[in-house]
Amino acid sequence: QSVLTQSPSVSGTPGQRVAVSCSGSSSNIGSNSVYWYQQVPGTAPKLLIYKSDQRPSGVPDRFSASKSGTSASLAITGLRSEDEADYYCAAWDDSLNGMIFGGGTKLTVL
């Protein structure tokens, strides 16, 4: 069971906006930055968001994220078929003194 909680799945149609949520606690999201990763099955995870709302170079601005209290959210606008992947949130946990991941959310583009 993951310390960060994500809904198992979300779906949308091309062009839509979808959101992926991540719930944690005061020892992780509540006091540290959130990271979001995209993983197409069979490939390495790709960093989409760091420092809760910043995009690394090359990540389209269709991907955005926010954090409030002990929860975080990743939004994808203008949904495309290539966005179909697993999405993971992550954060440093002060109690565990390590990085923790959510269980992942599978995005299906209908």
Added chain:
Amino acid sequence: QLVQSGAEVKKPGASVSVSCKASINTFMKYGIHWVRQAPGQGLEWVGWITVKDDKPNYARKLQGRVTITTDTSAATAYLELRSLRPDDTATYFCSALFGSGGSLFEHRGQGTLIIVSA
């Protein structure tokens, strides 16, 4: 942009070392993460090292069995896992983060499958 060593099959109790080779131009700027993914499961953080400071940080559940090191002359990071157990069977990924010109860049390895089986 990062090239990892090939898949390995190990027996329980053995050790394994996975390498992650980078371009020497950017290596000293790197912070390198290792994560693993058991078959059909989610991501699990293994550890992290900043090349410049050479100070690793490990997942608590793996402490005592894991070592992350770097060889700056070879622009290569290494993950060593000892006393292997069947539940260490996973694909191990390295990734490197570095900043340049106010932006953050990520380089990723392709993953290395480690199978632990008698």
